[in-house]
Amino acid sequence: MPHTLTPPHPTTTRTSATELDRQVRRLYRLAYHANRRRRTLTNPNASAHAVTAAITRLARVLAAAERLLTMPGVAEHEETPYARSFLTAAERQLNAPSTRLLLIADAAHQAAAHADTADNDLHVIVFRDIEQHCRHLVDTAHVEPVLGRRGWPRRDHAASDHLQQQAAQWGLTSHTEHPTMPPHQPTDHPAVPTHLVRQAAERAAARARCAAGIRCTECHRTYGAVQVNLPGTWLCTDCIPTVNARLTARGYAPHVRPIDGGTPQHGPYTVHVWNGSGRGGVSLHCDTPQRAQFLAETERPFNNTGYTIYLADRTRE
Protein backbone atom coordinates (compact mmCIF):
# COMPACT_ATOMS: atom_id res chain seq x y z
CA MET A 1 0.00 0.00 0.00
CA PRO A 2 1.55 3.30 -1.08
CA HIS A 3 1.92 6.10 1.41
CA THR A 4 1.97 9.67 0.33
CA LEU A 5 2.74 12.81 2.21
CA THR A 6 -0.07 15.15 1.27
CA PRO A 7 0.51 18.89 1.38
CA PRO A 8 -1.28 20.69 4.19
CA HIS A 9 -4.55 22.53 3.75
CA PRO A 10 -4.01 26.27 3.84
CA THR A 11 -5.21 27.56 7.11
CA THR A 12 -5.51 30.79 8.98
CA THR A 13 -5.62 29.21 12.41
CA ARG A 14 -3.22 30.93 14.76
CA THR A 15 -0.86 28.68 16.61
CA SER A 16 1.54 29.80 19.24
CA ALA A 17 5.22 29.68 18.36
CA THR A 18 5.86 27.32 21.27
CA GLU A 19 3.23 24.89 20.11
CA LEU A 20 4.62 25.02 16.58
CA ASP A 21 8.16 24.34 17.82
CA ARG A 22 6.88 21.39 19.79
CA GLN A 23 5.21 19.98 16.68
CA VAL A 24 8.32 20.44 14.56
CA ARG A 25 10.41 18.69 17.21
CA ARG A 26 7.91 15.83 17.11
CA LEU A 27 8.18 15.76 13.32
CA TYR A 28 11.95 15.39 13.67
CA ARG A 29 11.57 12.51 16.12
CA LEU A 30 9.32 10.77 13.60
CA ALA A 31 11.72 11.54 10.74
CA TYR A 32 14.71 10.08 12.60
CA HIS A 33 12.67 7.06 13.60
CA ALA A 34 11.58 6.60 9.97
CA ASN A 35 15.21 6.83 8.90
CA ARG A 36 16.28 4.04 11.27
CA ARG A 37 13.49 1.81 9.98
CA ARG A 38 14.38 2.68 6.40
CA ARG A 39 17.94 1.52 6.98
CA THR A 40 16.68 -1.90 8.08
CA LEU A 41 15.00 -2.24 4.70
CA THR A 42 18.27 -1.59 2.88
CA ASN A 43 20.18 -4.32 4.75
CA PRO A 44 20.44 -7.34 2.44
CA ASN A 45 20.77 -9.67 5.45
CA ALA A 46 17.90 -8.27 7.50
CA SER A 47 15.85 -11.01 9.14
CA ALA A 48 12.22 -11.52 8.14
CA HIS A 49 11.21 -10.44 11.61
CA ALA A 50 13.14 -7.16 11.36
CA VAL A 51 11.76 -6.50 7.87
CA THR A 52 8.10 -7.06 8.76
CA ALA A 53 8.52 -5.02 11.95
CA ALA A 54 10.15 -2.19 9.98
CA ILE A 55 7.35 -2.22 7.40
CA THR A 56 4.62 -2.05 10.03
CA ARG A 57 6.32 0.63 12.13
CA LEU A 58 7.30 2.69 9.11
CA ALA A 59 3.73 2.78 7.85
CA ARG A 60 2.59 4.05 11.26
CA VAL A 61 5.37 6.63 11.54
CA LEU A 62 4.63 7.99 8.06
CA ALA A 63 0.92 8.25 8.82
CA ALA A 64 1.68 10.15 12.04
CA ALA A 65 4.05 12.47 10.18
CA GLU A 66 1.41 13.05 7.53
CA ARG A 67 -1.10 14.11 10.20
CA LEU A 68 1.46 16.39 11.79
CA LEU A 69 2.21 18.06 8.45
CA THR A 70 -1.45 19.04 8.05
CA MET A 71 -1.35 21.02 11.28
CA PRO A 72 -1.19 24.79 10.96
CA GLY A 73 2.24 26.15 10.19
CA VAL A 74 4.14 22.83 10.38
CA ALA A 75 4.59 22.33 6.63
CA GLU A 76 5.70 25.95 6.21
CA HIS A 77 8.19 25.88 9.07
CA GLU A 78 11.74 26.59 7.91
CA GLU A 79 13.11 23.41 9.49
CA THR A 80 10.49 21.11 8.02
CA PRO A 81 12.08 20.42 4.60
CA TYR A 82 15.05 18.65 6.17
CA ALA A 83 12.77 16.39 8.25
CA ARG A 84 10.65 15.83 5.20
CA SER A 85 13.68 14.58 3.22
CA PHE A 86 14.02 11.67 5.68
CA LEU A 87 10.32 10.92 5.48
CA THR A 88 10.32 10.95 1.69
CA ALA A 89 13.33 8.61 1.55
CA ALA A 90 11.63 6.24 4.02
CA GLU A 91 8.40 6.31 2.06
CA ARG A 92 10.29 5.57 -1.15
CA GLN A 93 12.05 2.65 0.52
CA LEU A 94 8.81 1.27 1.91
CA ASN A 95 7.36 1.05 -1.58
CA ALA A 96 10.61 0.03 -3.27
CA PRO A 97 10.90 -3.29 -5.12
CA SER A 98 13.95 -4.08 -2.98
CA THR A 99 11.72 -4.24 0.10
CA ARG A 100 9.57 -6.84 -1.66
CA LEU A 101 12.76 -8.70 -2.61
CA LEU A 102 13.79 -8.87 1.05
CA LEU A 103 10.51 -10.57 1.89
CA ILE A 104 10.94 -12.94 -1.06
CA ALA A 105 14.51 -13.72 0.07
CA ASP A 106 13.25 -14.84 3.43
CA ALA A 107 10.41 -16.89 1.94
CA ALA A 108 12.94 -18.53 -0.39
CA HIS A 109 15.27 -19.24 2.55
CA GLN A 110 12.49 -21.01 4.43
CA ALA A 111 11.34 -22.88 1.34
CA ALA A 112 14.92 -24.10 0.73
CA ALA A 113 15.19 -25.37 4.32
CA HIS A 114 11.85 -27.12 3.86
CA ALA A 115 13.00 -28.70 0.58
CA ASP A 116 16.26 -29.81 2.23
CA THR A 117 14.30 -31.72 4.88
CA ALA A 118 12.32 -33.35 2.09
CA ASP A 119 15.52 -34.25 0.13
CA ASN A 120 14.24 -32.20 -2.80
CA ASP A 121 17.55 -31.13 -4.35
CA LEU A 122 16.09 -29.21 -7.28
CA HIS A 123 13.99 -27.05 -4.97
CA VAL A 124 16.93 -26.46 -2.60
CA ILE A 125 19.03 -25.22 -5.51
CA VAL A 126 16.27 -23.10 -7.07
CA PHE A 127 15.18 -21.46 -3.80
CA ARG A 128 18.74 -20.75 -2.67
CA ASP A 129 19.41 -19.19 -6.05
CA ILE A 130 16.35 -16.95 -5.71
CA GLU A 131 17.38 -15.93 -2.18
CA GLN A 132 20.92 -15.14 -3.25
CA HIS A 133 19.79 -13.03 -6.22
CA CYS A 134 17.28 -11.14 -4.09
CA ARG A 135 19.86 -10.27 -1.42
CA HIS A 136 22.38 -9.27 -4.04
CA LEU A 137 19.90 -6.88 -5.67
CA VAL A 138 18.91 -5.42 -2.29
CA ASP A 139 22.59 -4.81 -1.67
CA THR A 140 22.97 -2.85 -4.90
CA ALA A 141 19.67 -1.02 -4.50
CA HIS A 142 20.41 1.27 -1.58
CA VAL A 143 18.86 4.62 -2.15
CA GLU A 144 21.38 6.68 -0.23
CA PRO A 145 20.84 10.34 -1.11
CA VAL A 146 23.91 11.25 0.93
CA LEU A 147 26.20 9.03 -1.10
CA GLY A 148 24.53 9.97 -4.34
CA ARG A 149 23.55 6.38 -5.05
CA ARG A 150 20.21 6.37 -6.73
CA GLY A 151 19.25 2.76 -6.93
CA TRP A 152 19.46 0.36 -9.79
CA PRO A 153 20.45 0.70 -13.40
CA ARG A 154 17.84 -0.51 -15.85
CA ARG A 155 19.09 -4.10 -16.05
CA ASP A 156 18.74 -4.47 -12.27
CA HIS A 157 15.14 -3.29 -12.52
CA ALA A 158 14.56 -5.97 -15.13
CA ALA A 159 16.24 -8.54 -12.86
CA SER A 160 14.04 -7.45 -9.97
CA ASP A 161 10.87 -7.80 -12.06
CA HIS A 162 12.02 -11.20 -13.24
CA LEU A 163 12.75 -12.37 -9.68
CA GLN A 164 9.36 -11.23 -8.42
CA GLN A 165 7.69 -13.04 -11.30
CA GLN A 166 9.74 -16.16 -10.60
CA ALA A 167 8.93 -15.98 -6.89
CA ALA A 168 5.23 -15.77 -7.70
CA GLN A 169 5.47 -18.80 -9.98
CA TRP A 170 7.17 -20.80 -7.22
CA GLY A 171 4.55 -19.78 -4.67
CA LEU A 172 6.93 -17.60 -2.68
CA THR A 173 5.05 -14.32 -2.83
CA SER A 174 1.83 -15.35 -1.11
CA HIS A 175 4.12 -16.40 1.71
CA THR A 176 5.66 -12.95 1.89
CA GLU A 177 2.32 -11.42 2.80
CA HIS A 178 1.78 -13.93 5.61
CA PRO A 179 5.20 -14.65 7.11
CA THR A 180 3.84 -17.28 9.52
CA MET A 181 2.31 -19.46 6.81
CA PRO A 182 4.36 -22.31 5.33
CA PRO A 183 5.04 -21.89 1.61
CA HIS A 184 2.61 -23.79 -0.53
CA GLN A 185 3.99 -26.24 -3.08
CA PRO A 186 2.87 -25.22 -6.52
CA THR A 187 2.25 -28.09 -8.89
CA ASP A 188 3.00 -26.20 -12.09
CA HIS A 189 6.72 -25.38 -11.89
CA PRO A 190 8.34 -22.83 -14.13
CA ALA A 191 11.24 -23.99 -16.27
CA VAL A 192 14.53 -24.28 -14.36
CA PRO A 193 17.73 -22.96 -16.01
CA THR A 194 20.15 -25.68 -17.13
CA HIS A 195 22.95 -24.65 -14.76
CA LEU A 196 20.61 -25.04 -11.78
CA VAL A 197 19.39 -28.42 -13.03
CA ARG A 198 23.05 -29.48 -13.22
CA GLN A 199 23.73 -28.25 -9.68
CA ALA A 200 20.69 -30.14 -8.43
CA ALA A 201 21.94 -33.31 -10.14
CA GLU A 202 25.36 -32.86 -8.49
CA ARG A 203 23.67 -32.41 -5.15
CA ALA A 204 21.59 -35.55 -5.67
CA ALA A 205 24.75 -37.46 -6.63
CA ALA A 206 26.46 -36.27 -3.41
CA ARG A 207 23.41 -37.39 -1.44
CA ALA A 208 23.68 -40.86 -3.03
CA ARG A 209 27.45 -41.08 -2.36
CA CYS A 210 27.04 -40.04 1.25
CA ALA A 211 24.41 -42.70 1.91
CA ALA A 212 27.31 -44.97 2.96
CA GLY A 213 28.50 -42.50 5.61
CA ILE A 214 31.64 -40.51 6.29
CA ARG A 215 34.42 -40.46 3.70
CA CYS A 216 37.83 -41.83 4.66
CA THR A 217 40.21 -38.96 5.50
CA GLU A 218 43.19 -41.04 4.30
CA CYS A 219 42.24 -42.32 0.84
CA HIS A 220 39.44 -39.77 0.25
CA ARG A 221 37.69 -42.48 -1.76
CA THR A 222 35.85 -44.91 0.47
CA TYR A 223 32.67 -43.91 2.29
CA GLY A 224 31.51 -45.52 5.51
CA ALA A 225 34.73 -44.78 7.43
CA VAL A 226 34.86 -45.04 11.21
CA GLN A 227 36.35 -42.69 13.75
CA VAL A 228 39.76 -43.78 14.99
CA ASN A 229 41.88 -42.73 17.98
CA LEU A 230 43.59 -39.88 16.09
CA PRO A 231 41.93 -36.45 16.30
CA GLY A 232 39.54 -35.64 13.43
CA THR A 233 40.39 -38.88 11.62
CA TRP A 234 37.92 -41.23 9.98
CA LEU A 235 39.37 -44.32 8.27
CA CYS A 236 38.09 -47.10 6.07
CA THR A 237 39.07 -50.70 6.90
CA ASP A 238 41.82 -50.68 4.23
CA CYS A 239 43.43 -47.50 5.49
CA ILE A 240 43.77 -48.45 9.18
CA PRO A 241 46.73 -50.84 8.49
CA THR A 242 48.17 -48.36 5.96
CA VAL A 243 48.30 -45.58 8.56
CA ASN A 244 49.72 -47.91 11.21
CA ALA A 245 52.46 -49.04 8.78
CA ARG A 246 53.36 -45.45 7.88
CA LEU A 247 53.62 -44.39 11.51
CA THR A 248 55.74 -47.47 12.33
CA ALA A 249 58.08 -46.60 9.44
CA ARG A 250 58.54 -43.15 10.99
CA GLY A 251 59.59 -44.69 14.27
CA TYR A 252 56.32 -44.47 16.17
CA ALA A 253 54.63 -47.38 17.94
CA PRO A 254 51.10 -46.69 16.78
CA HIS A 255 47.98 -48.52 17.64
CA VAL A 256 45.48 -46.76 15.42
CA ARG A 257 42.12 -48.44 15.89
CA PRO A 258 38.42 -47.58 15.68
CA ILE A 259 36.96 -45.91 18.75
CA ASP A 260 34.22 -48.01 20.36
CA GLY A 261 30.93 -46.27 19.63
CA GLY A 262 32.91 -43.54 17.85
CA THR A 263 30.66 -43.49 14.80
CA PRO A 264 27.13 -43.58 16.19
CA GLN A 265 24.17 -43.62 13.81
CA HIS A 266 22.54 -40.86 15.86
CA GLY A 267 25.35 -38.33 16.49
CA PRO A 268 25.24 -35.49 17.25
CA TYR A 269 27.81 -34.59 14.61
CA THR A 270 29.39 -31.24 13.94
CA VAL A 271 30.78 -30.33 10.55
CA HIS A 272 33.20 -27.45 10.67
CA VAL A 273 33.43 -25.89 7.22
CA TRP A 274 36.45 -23.59 6.96
CA ASN A 275 38.07 -21.21 4.55
CA GLY A 276 41.17 -22.85 3.09
CA SER A 277 42.56 -19.58 1.76
CA GLY A 278 41.76 -17.18 4.54
CA ARG A 279 39.92 -16.64 7.75
CA GLY A 280 36.44 -17.76 8.62
CA GLY A 281 34.48 -20.89 9.30
CA VAL A 282 30.99 -22.14 10.00
CA SER A 283 29.90 -25.01 12.24
CA LEU A 284 26.95 -27.07 11.08
CA HIS A 285 25.14 -29.58 13.25
CA CYS A 286 23.37 -32.80 12.32
CA ASP A 287 22.42 -36.23 13.59
CA THR A 288 23.80 -38.88 11.26
CA PRO A 289 27.19 -39.64 9.66
CA GLN A 290 25.46 -39.63 6.25
CA ARG A 291 24.12 -36.12 6.77
CA ALA A 292 27.47 -34.95 8.16
CA GLN A 293 29.31 -36.09 5.02
CA PHE A 294 26.55 -34.66 2.79
CA LEU A 295 26.84 -31.24 4.48
CA ALA A 296 30.63 -31.43 4.17
CA GLU A 297 30.34 -31.99 0.42
CA THR A 298 27.51 -29.57 -0.37
CA GLU A 299 27.93 -26.59 1.96
CA ARG A 300 30.83 -24.73 0.38
CA PRO A 301 30.63 -21.11 1.53
CA PHE A 302 34.23 -20.29 0.57
CA ASN A 303 36.14 -20.49 -2.69
CA ASN A 304 38.50 -23.00 -1.14
CA THR A 305 36.35 -24.75 1.45
CA GLY A 306 37.78 -27.42 3.71
CA TYR A 307 35.91 -29.42 6.33
CA THR A 308 36.38 -31.37 9.54
CA ILE A 309 33.75 -33.75 10.91
CA TYR A 310 33.63 -34.59 14.59
CA LEU A 311 31.25 -35.98 17.15
CA ALA A 312 29.75 -33.01 18.92
CA ASP A 313 29.47 -34.87 22.21
CA ARG A 314 33.06 -35.71 23.12
CA THR A 315 32.01 -37.63 26.25
CA ARG A 316 30.79 -40.43 23.96
CA GLU A 317 34.39 -41.33 23.22
Ligand SMILES: [Zn+2]
Ligand atom coordinates in the same frame (compact mmCIF):
# COMPACT_ATOMS: atom_id res chain seq x y z
ZN1 LIG B 1 40.53 -45.19 3.14
